Amino acid sequence: MAISALRANSEYLSVFAKLGRVSWPLVLLTAVIASIGFTLLYSAAGADFDKWAASMLMRYLVGLGLMFMIAVVDLKFWLRSAYFIYLGGIALLVVVELQGVSSGGATRWIALPGGTRLQPSEIMKIGLVIALARYFHSTTIEDVGKIRYLIAPVVLIMIPAAMVLKQPDLGTTLMLMATGVAVLFVAGVRMWKFATIGAIGLLAIPIAWASLKDYQKLRVLTFLDPESDPLGSGYHIIQSKIALGSGGIAGKGFLKGTQSHLKFLPEQQTDFIFTILAEEFGMMGGLFLLGVFAAIVVVSMVIAVRSRNQFGRILAMGLSINFFLYFFINLAMVMGLIPVVGVPLPMVSYGGTVMIALMVGFGFIQCVHVHRDMAIHRTDPS
Template sequence: MRFHKRLLRAEPSFRLMAKLWRISWLYVLLICALAGIGYVTLYSAAGGVPYPFAAPQAARFAVGLVLMVTVAMLPPRVLMRASWGMYALSLVLLVAVLHMGHVGKGAERWLMVGGLQIQPSEFAKIALVTVLATWFSRMDHARMGNPLWLVPPAFMVLVPVALVLKEPNLGTAVIIGGIGASLFFTAGMRLWQIILLVLPVPSLVQFAYGHLHDYQKARITTFLHPESDPLGAGYNIIQSKIALGSGGMWGQGYLHGSQGQLNFLPEKQTDFIFTMIAEEWGFIGAAAVIALLVLLIMGGMIMAIRCRNRFGRLIALGISMNFFFYCLVNLSMVMGAIPVGGVPLPLVSYGGSAMLNVMLGFGLLLSTWVHRDTRLDESGGSPA
């Protein structure tokens, strides 16, 4: 530890070496393991060939690794200064997607930039974590007790939620709201404040349901009674359950899943990729993937606990909760526990924006670990 601190006070090149040494490479190995599972599953989803899914996903992951390590080197004060710009950029992109977004499956969720599709709602989740962490890191216990100090961060959450709902993208909007609520709670909200926030929820849910699109209402109806339209709205979830059950304890074997290989399974490379894992590798393989996801979430929580500055703790908790909500919504969706919401399984499902933004989040998480001993003053702007 003393040797590391001496390196951090040395020349820039030595400080860089010290920071690289402090990265949790075991955590990076877990990330690579999950991405590796995604690669072999996407290889199977394409019928045993690397294109069009596995090879591009591997290239994106390689870029994501570089991005992750680069962000992990950034000190807390740089992240705090950049948080407001990231949040503002995320809102600009969310507004832009409503006016010039690429339409896919009835929703405007993507922007075309240089021939590439980007999904601003994914970046908005990371930006929200950083800006809320910056705001709450500057609030003491007395300010947390004053409701007026909670109004600005509440709007910081509600604005992207409203913009994402407008796309419409209900699943991601729920995750953004969940991330905001978790950061409010961990920042030290009083019990009476939480009760006040919860009281209007039933009315808001009723109001929101009345303004849902027809296909979103159909998803809820299908969730309750999927057998009512087995070849239409209920097809996806019925096929997903068949694939989950057909794997049994040990699975049907790699590249031999009947529902996946015969193309009965819908969106098998994105939203329903976990069902391919369960079908080919069985309960044992599915449980192993879930265990790996739990290890990544718990590792993030441990990093939050070990961090000595409040900003870093909130960043680590926010990123961990983002990953948790990703996994919870996707796994619950494919198992039929909640309505289908179009949320991918991080690092496993095919997709560029989701992959790079998850890796950006892991970079922020590792930054809190690398700089876990950094002390920040009350303004959060510089080390003490």
């Protein structure tokens, strides 16, 4: 598939010419983030590289290869394949529904041969953005103003959101919906519609509350008052705050964090990995990480705005928003600003599918950048 796509475009640019047009600052920034991840995983494992960091390095390298492959494929090929990618994501979610692997009360994974597991909801995030980009590529500025043109994209968002909510995975559901809404926003949907939806959303809170599972309610309640249950469900938040706070400005030093190695925070290699950075490298470390994240978002947004076709613009923007939501939700959760919803820190937390999915996402952003000067007409493909 990729071969034919390459050939179709070879009249414009060779593969090497395309590689020359890749955004190398973005490549470098992702490498920096991934390296921070390996360092923290090494520390989380008690100064053991093999436990988690080694396999994440492998996944990063695989992801890097995928990124370059996706980047050099003709953007029009992705435009044509957009809905198929979306449907593929949906199909994987159906597989989860039918024969998914359960863990801790949630069914989110597909078992792959060789003992690895795939989390299709991570792939779905990319599938959703690319499908929405495809849709809004074909709509005129007038179309977007009409309500009947909004039915299809809302359905595109709601189907995967509902399926993921059923797993149940509240964090991913929120991310899918937020990304979708943000894409509608940049695509030009009128402001008052968002205001209306927002108002309805506020009114719907009591209903949503009633439909939450007990453990989810508990999470919200302990978020509001963590001290009420210091050894139960408030434990994570309190310990996380202690780790951050005691890190101070300069941190306690690499491998010297006490919160982590004394096992106050269980499962620190996954969602709460930021606590290691904040404890061992302090606020300096935290600001550095945030700075790199911000740079990635800025570079991606510039790529989006630079693109000469609507598909590329929305694709790059949607993926950059998705990336932003990842780290914002995770950091806000770890810092006790929002309830614990289970979103990993992108490219840093231990977890295979997320790393690969993010690198694939960057591959699409790079692809938009490589083809930044390609004008694709609204009606192409018809």
